[in-house]
Amino acid sequence: MNYFVPCACFILMCLLFTACKNNSDKPAEDQDQAAAEQQVTTGPARYLLSATEFIELAACKDLPCVQLFMKDHSTDFVHAKKGEFASQYRLVVTDTTGESLHIPMSTLYVTVDAGADWRMAHILHSQALSDQLLQEFAAEKFLLSDSLYSKKNAGYNYHYRSDQYPGLVLSQTKTFAPWRARGLYYTVTWPCYVFELYAAE
Numbered sequence: 001m002n003y004f005v006p007c008a009c010f011i012l013m014c015l016l017f018t019a020c021k022n023n024s025d026k027p028a029e030d031q032d033q034a035a036a037e038q039q040v041t042t043g044p045a046r047y048l049l050s051a052t053e054f055i056e057l058a059a060c061k062d063l064p065c066v067q068l069f070m071k072d073h074s075t076d077f078v079h080a081k082k083g084e085f086a087s088q089y090r091l092v093v094t095d096t097t098g099e100s101l102h103i104p105m106s107t108l109y110v111t112v113d114a115g116a117d118w119r120m121a122h123i124l125h126s127q128a129l130s131d132q133l134l135q136e137f138a139a140e141k142f143l144l145s146d147s148l149y150s151k152k153n154a155g156y157n158y159h160y161r162s163d164q165y166p167g168l169v170l171s172q173t174k175t176f177a178p179w180r181a182r183g184l185y186y187t188v189t190w191p192c193y194v195f196e197l198y199a200a201e
Contacts, residue, residue: 085107103125105124109121123195
């Protein structure tokens with residue numbers, strides 16, 4: 001009986017120590033989990049601008065307006081250089097020679113130069129992303145109005161209009177000649193899907 005009391009006390013102390021240790025470790029585990037979740041939520045969430053965001057952005061008349069707009073999207077896009085915003089998500093595309101290239105999923109180019117190919121262009125590097133954005137514009141009631149072959153772009157330009165946005169024309173082009181001599185597009189050997197919004201004439 002004399003041996004039973006010390007043994008019981010020893011077992012009880014071990015149980016209390018274990019319980020305290022588990023409780024003290026739990027906040028550290030919670031902090032680690034919270035830090036991991038925060039890291040996930042603060043990374044890039046999207047590959048491209050949505051149709052409604054692009055419509056809103058098209059209202060900008062100068063580069064500072066665009067820069068301010070894109071500042072709110074800095075988690076998804078990095079301001080690579082003046083007027084050039086690249087998606088932080090990257091993908092592998094295969095060029096015409098079969099070589100694999102690791103590039104941003106999309107880029108936004110803006111210029112105020114009068115002789116530029118586009119004032120503002122959202123360029124995607126995947127047929128699936130192009131189809132997704134076209135579906136979003138279709139939800140905004142943009143319907144195909146005409147198409148024409150462009151020698152400059154070596155491809156067809158498709159024009160869409162919406163009664164909801166009577167002042168805008170959406171142009172969509174699949175091309176190997178997007179924004180020439182700029183950033184990613186000095187030499188293009190893979191298909192690009194170019195979206196442009198401009199004022200209707």
